[in-house]
Amino acid sequence: MAALPPDSFHPDKTSDRAMTRRTFLRSTAALSGLTALAASLSPLRELGDFTSTEEFLQKYYKELNPDEMAKVLKRIERDVERQYGIRPHVRDLKPMDGVEFVYCLNLTRCIGCRKCVHACVAENNLSRSPEIQYIRVLKLPHGSLDVEKADHNYTTKQVPEKGFFYMPVQCQQCKNPPCVKVCPVNATWQESDGITVIDYDWCIGCRYCEAACPYWARRFNFAKPEVPKERVNPNMSYLGNRPRKQGVMEKCHFCIQRTRAGRYPACLEVCPVGARKFGNILDPESEVSYILREKRVFIQLKEEMGTSPRFFYYFEK
Amino acid sequence: MILATRNYLRFLWRCGRIAFVGDWRYYAWMAVLTAITLLGLNAYCKQLVHGLIVTGMSDEVSWGVYIANFTFLVGVAAAAVMMVIPVYIYKKEELHDLVIFGELLAVAAIIMCLAFVTVDLGRPDRFWHLIPGLGEMNFPASMLSWDVIVLNGYLLLNVHICGYLLYCRYQGWKPAKWFYIPFVFIAIVWAISIHTVTAFLYVGLGGRPFWNSAIVGPRFLASAFTAGPALIILALQIVRRVTAVPAGAGTTSSNGNLSPRMAVRRDATLKDMEMLAQHLPELASVPIVDRLSSLPGATVSEVDQGDVLLQQGTTDNDAFFVLSGRVVVKREEGGRVRITRTVGAGEQFGEISALTGTPRVATAIAQEPTRVLRMPADALRMLMRNPRMNDIIRSRMTERLMITDRGLLILRGIVQVSMLINVFLLLNEVFKEFYSGNLHVASSHYLFLGLHGYDGLVPWIWTAVAFNLTAMVLLVLPVSRSLRWLNVACVLSIVGIWIEKGMGLVIPGFIPTPLGAIVEYSPSLNETLICFGIWAFGLLCYTVFLRMAVPILQGRLTKANEDHPEFAESDTLLTTPAPRPPLAAVR
Structure with missing residues (x-):
């Protein structure tokens, strides 16, 4: 025989009352729990256009066939129009055969005016708030390439200053890019013309590539990027300057929307001293081929990393 | 299925x-x-x-x-x-x-x-x-x-x-x-x-x-x-x-009936074995002859709720099987009593001490009117010559919850x-970082000493170092054989390591940036x-x-x-x- 609890003399009465009280307590607890859950989830009401079904289900860039790509480009055009009120022209420009882009920058000429930075921001629809810039100009004392001696935030009215030289740094388009290797979802890769690109619709925003880059060339959209409507550059490309979403990575892509259409990058065009040279290294007649052949001193930044940049710095004398 | x-x-x-x-x-x-x-x-x-x-x-x-x-x-x-x-x-x-x-x-x-x-x-x-x-x-x-x-x-x-x-x-x-x-x-x-x-x-x-x-x-x-x-x-x-x-509360061993009346205590029979086999199918595979030979010395007791069947610290040679009812096994350690498990029909208790001859590590008290089969160690060994019995008894011995x-x-x-x-x-x-003194020391410098006036992590890392060293000394000294000091050492090492390999490892990796800028976090x-x-x-x-x-x-x-x-x-x-x-x- 099983032992009865001590209060078993009036089993019915006691258990009845206990039952009602317990049920009441239980439902109160469950109700307040659900209310608290709903309250804590309430900020999600402002989520807005975080993503759409189309965007959420979109396939990986390399798996999209031309028809699907056309649809995606249409969707992007629609999204841009809705957001900025202008109809953009979004293309998916492919690399050209027999082309490998190389950048050369003449450190003797560069005066540190940061015009390239501003041109880049305008051309590539970079966020004005929070500020994102692909190019960082370092002010270095003569005689040293030690970046720890660099001033990133110089605000002198007049450049260049005596005793200093200036070194703009942007994505070095490495032949052996550490950022590509570490990406867990292949959202960034190197194209045949040497440009390392990002599929902004595939990036999961883990920022591993940002940690891996030895040139601090990558930028993350910590917030929803803001570009004034009247400043939007409507000439866009999928892997290039189309507006980005919150929470994805971006970086310099040698102005893919221009260079793959036979134009120079924006930073080169704006340079007032002609310090920037850009071209096809596979073409022996190109300017960059000439520079790399004829100039005696050129530098690949952090050469010891084995990243083999396609961005060369050189001095004239 | x-x-x-x-x-x-x-x-x-x-x-x-x-x-x-x-x-x-x-x-x-x-x-x-x-x-x-x-x-x-x-x-x-x-x-x-x-x-x-x-x-x-x-x-x-x-x-x-x-x-x-x-x-x-x-x-x-x-x-x-x-x-x-x-x-x-x-x-x-x-x-x-x-x-x-x-x-x-x-x-x-x-x-x-x-x-x-x-x-x-x-x-x-x-x-x-x-x-x-x-x-x-x-x-x-x-x-x-x-x-x-x-x-x-x-x-x-x-x-x-x-x-x-x-x-x-x-x-x-x-x-x-x-x-x-x-x-x-x-x-x-x-x-x-x-x-x-x-x-x-x-x-x-x-x-x-x-x-x-x-x-x-x-x-x-x-x-x-x-x-x-x-x-x-x-x-x-x-x-x-x-x-x-806590010892002294309602369910401690001292509240059990220390001298059970053992209302019924008789010699065990083959019938009791069969009753046990109903709850312990492995026993059915033991041949009747072996079951018979394990009977001499075995007794069956019927006890009331609260009766103590065996007492922690005593030494005797018997193992117990529960035939019906339920027994609770308690263990007193450091002034506290905890219930290590309860034993129902078909399960055994007390067999570890019986087999090893060591003092009882726990007290067993009947939780309801219970009938138990009490068996001397030799009889238990006899049963355990059967591989299936051996397996089940041994596996139960090791599955117990004892901290x-x-x-x-x-x-x-x-x-x-x-x-x-x-x-x-x-x-x-x-x-390696500080002796060689090359430019790569910057991050470590930032972490341990501060860099160009930025020293956000310095107090943290030295706290971690102090905690880790104190914990190490405590752990090496015999003083941490006492639980109180062991706990202090554990808390210190957890906090110390959380700082050292959490913030102390992740953040300095980013400071300075590869382009030499210092932005703190x-x-x-x-x-x-x-x-x-x-x-x-x-x-x-x-x-x-x-x-x-x-x-x-x-x-x-x-x-x-x-x-x-x-x-x-x-x-x-x-x-x-x-x-x-x-x-x-x-x-």
């Missing part, structure tokens, strides 16, 4: 139910954890809407306290294996029951790890891009894809091992070795791999000299095997504490050695709330796991009492049955 599924669902249902039952302390604890979890969830929803701008992170310091916690917790998860190795390789039986607690901690830690990685993602909605087959996984090139595989694999392995062992215990089955032992050994290797892979995540980055050092992997393992078992030592004592009632001080001291040995290695490896790193309020939320959620999970596992291990939540769920559930916090007035006092 359908029946098996139904049984399994029933098991899950009962486990789920019991998670919602407890005393006021349990409810209060769970309510606090739920509240903090919801605060964290609220903070995360804000982050989802506004982006990672609400954290303290920037393009300069692009990983922060999320990844720091992630790194620390991978270590905790990996360290669960340090409980498994002594048991399965060195046969340290003292830790046998504790393995499940360790593995459940690993499961909770991995859940926290996955949560910390998820909240760090800029686009958590695109998590499916990581799923092999569905998405596009950069395997084997990306160390992060390795981490995704090994972490989820480790989660599955541990869930399988714990789940299977607990389900067998619930069903009263003897676990099939082939179904879990291979996984135990895979899990051991796997545990090393999860932490090595996590270390490689950092080590593989050539552009970050602070991380790009071969010693980071070994340092990770050493610190994990310090902090993990230290955490387990504390967790086990908490479990032990809440499953115990002994000896078990804790074995863990202390692990913490001790690991902490020595950890401090030694840290010294190696510091020497400190977590924002929202970010901190998310971290607290995840920790609370992890603790919530671990509490629920224990709430389910402890009654199963104690034999209070079994298939046998499926129709009387009150027995398993009506109890206070984790195990202690509500004290009943002993009948002896009434009589």
